[in-house]
Amino acid sequence: MITIALSKGRIFEETAPLLAAAGIHAAEDPESSRKLIIETNRPDVRLIIVRATDVPTYVQYGAADLGIAGKDVLDEHGGDGLYQPIDLQIAKCKMMVAVRDDFDYFGSIRSGARLKVVTKYVKTAREHFAAKGMHVDLIKLYGSMELGPLVGLADVIVDLVSTGGTLRANKLKAVEEVGDISSRLVVNQASLKLNRDKLQPIMDAFQTAIAKNK
Amino acid sequence: MRNWLLPEYIEDVLPAEALRIEILRRKLLDLFKVHGYQYVIPPMLEYMESLITGAGHDLDLATFKVVDQLTGRLMGVRADMTPQAARIDAHLLNHQGVTRLCYAGSVLRTKPDGLALTREPLQIGAELYGHAGIESDIEIQRLLIKALQAIGIDEIHLDFSHVNVFGSLIESSQIDAQLEQDLYAALQSKDQPAVAALTKALDHTTREALLHLTELNGDKSILAKAFQVLPATPAIKKALDSLQQVSHAIDQLGATVSFDLSELRGYHYHSGIVFAAYAKGYKGPLALGGRYDEVGQSFGRARPATGFSLDLRGVVSALPPAQSNMAIYAPVSADPALATKITSLRNEGRVVIEALDDADADLNELNCNQKLEHYNSGWHVVDVVRN
Numbered sequence: 001m002i003t004i005a006l007s008k009g010r011i012f013e014e015t016a017p018l019l020a021a022a023g024i025h026a027a028e029d030p031e032s033s034r035k036l037i038i039e040t041n042r043p044d045v046r047l048i049i050v051r052a053t054d055v056p057t058y059v060q061y062g063a064a065d066l067g068i069a070g071k072d073v074l075d076e077h078g079g080d081g082l083y084q085p086i087d088l089q090i091a092k093c094k095m096m097v098a099v100r101d102d103f104d105y106f107g108s109i110r111s112g113a114r115l116k117v118v119t120k121y122v123k124t125a126r127e128h129f130a131a132k133g134m135h136v137d138l139i140k141l142y143g144s145m146e147l148g149p150l151v152g153l154a155d156v157i158v159d160l161v162s163t164g165g166t167l168r169a170n171k172l173k174a175v176e177e178v179g180d181i182s183s184r185l186v187v188n189q190a191s192l193k194l195n196r197d198k199l200q201p202i203m204d205a206f207q208t209a210i211a212k213n214k
Numbered sequence: 215m216r217n218w219l220l221p222e223y224i225e226d227v228l229p230a231e232a233l234r235i236e237i238l239r240r241k242l243l244d245l246f247k248v249h250g251y252q253y254v255i256p257p258m259l260e261y262m263e264s265l266i267t268g269a270g271h272d273l274d275l276a277t278f279k280v281v282d283q284l285t286g287r288l289m290g291v292r293a294d295m296t297p298q299a300a301r302i303d304a305h306l307l308n309h310q311g312v313t314r315l316c317y318a319g320s321v322l323r324t325k326p327d328g329l330a331l332t333r334e335p336l337q338i339g340a341e342l343y344g345h346a347g348i349e350s351d352i353e354i355q356r357l358l359i360k361a362l363q364a365i366g367i368d369e370i371h372l373d374f375s376h377v378n379v380f381g382s383l384i385e386s387s388q389i390d391a392q393l394e395q396d397l398y399a400a401l402q403s404k405d406q407p408a409v410a411a412l413t414k415a416l417d418h419t420t421r422e423a424l425l426h427l428t429e430l431n432g433d434k435s436i437l438a439k440a441f442q443v444l445p446a447t448p449a450i451k452k453a454l455d456s457l458q459q460v461s462h463a464i465d466q467l468g469a470t471v472s473f474d475l476s477e478l479r480g481y482h483y484h485s486g487i488v489f490a491a492y493a494k495g496y497k498g499p500l501a502l503g504g505r506y507d508e509v510g511q512s513f514g515r516a517r518p519a520t521g522f523s524l525d526l527r528g529v530v531s532a533l534p535p536a537q538s539n540m541a542i543y544a545p546v547s548a549d550p551a552l553a554t555k556i557t558s559l560r561n562e563g564r565v566v567i568e569a570l571d572d573a574d575a576d577l578n579e580l581n582c583n584q585k586l587e588h589y590n591s592g593w594h595v596v597d598v599v600r601n
Contacts (some may be wrong), residue, residue, distance in 0.1 A: 087406075
């Protein structure tokens, strides 16, 4: 049995065509079903629907053989015990540093200010600012980061930006790119060794489908 | 204050499981013994310098540390016994020829890892020093397969790599330490997009070779492919040749074999073939091993070295739950014939529990499914009738 872990919403929608290319069709729509384990047309393949941030954990401990996880989530997880061979080129966006419209980000850096940062992506943010040689204080939030600079909780946010609409609506501006984000196929290491005959065709089908979409 | 609570990822092993682990430990040590591996008992803790010598930063972070009250120096509780065995070989035994050592004991890790997800693995392993040829690698791999078979694991799978493939690419294109570290991390996770991004500035041959490494994993056929797509330098050719030899040798032992040239575990101290054992039902590697010829150097005497170790707690984690050893209950009696009978049963390896008084004992709780009864002028073992 091959178990594929993925999250509902955008990732599931954009993964479905790739799964179809590998001959895998979900028997139910996870958006409408309340089941967490979704059977497929193939008796030896099933999908499990988990939170996006949990995908690497399920795959790391072998509870799932394959998973679809955003690069943002993988970087936070650290990727221990995982292979991440394929960039699926889906759910694309950018990890950005953003500040209030009237905040002079680069001026504060030059003056050596110690900035307060709110983010869901603590590890990514820590590494980004460390690479720039900046001292920052990190405050972990689980959502609505945009509020941070508006209510004086922080000077800066680090968050995913796809259209920039939320930033504009809250009078924030993106000032710096941390990195490109897209979803990756992650593979449990032991599973690749032991179930290669089943996993490799799925991975190859994904590769071919991605190359076609380019 | 719940003072009976254990720290996280630290656990007691209870009777049935403890017995099974101990039996396996003895079985493996006996197996190592008849193959000529001498048992050593290194200390639980020693100075940090010697404990992590040659093994790199990861082991340092995995080691619990204490300050020695006698000298003020920093000591560590061993997180891996392999460097200890290497130290014993390099310094204490001073053999010129081949030395075979084995060991078994608890090690401590600051973070849980391995199959059992524990911070206290029970490490057992065998190491061979003083022989640089492929024959010693094969001896160690054969011993590992026999050890896993002795534990009762079938469908064993060995995955091989060779750190010199990556190592010689790094060396020949003079890649700096930071890029080497980044490439190492990217290859470890077969992150082809990252390798592509990191190698943009490198020469074409090296770049292509590194990109190929992320895909060079699979059965024997990938070795042939590796010969075609990797640069034909002497170092790479030698590495691939030795993998081919290993593949022939292991094929005959009932284990399946695969190769993964981007596997670089222990790249900083390994120096040749590295391998990991997998088996059906296990979510990760059961045993790890490989060649580490340079480690002895930091103890003053470089010796060719290869070996493997495994965590017994991890290995039993995917076996069916351990069964308690069933016992025979003996009543209180002054009859010398009973004492004789009990002794002879125990000599056969049976468990006999003697009653301490006449009170009714809970035979279930004592794991007794049989008892001794006196009839026909003798003592006989009869089944306990359960109601």
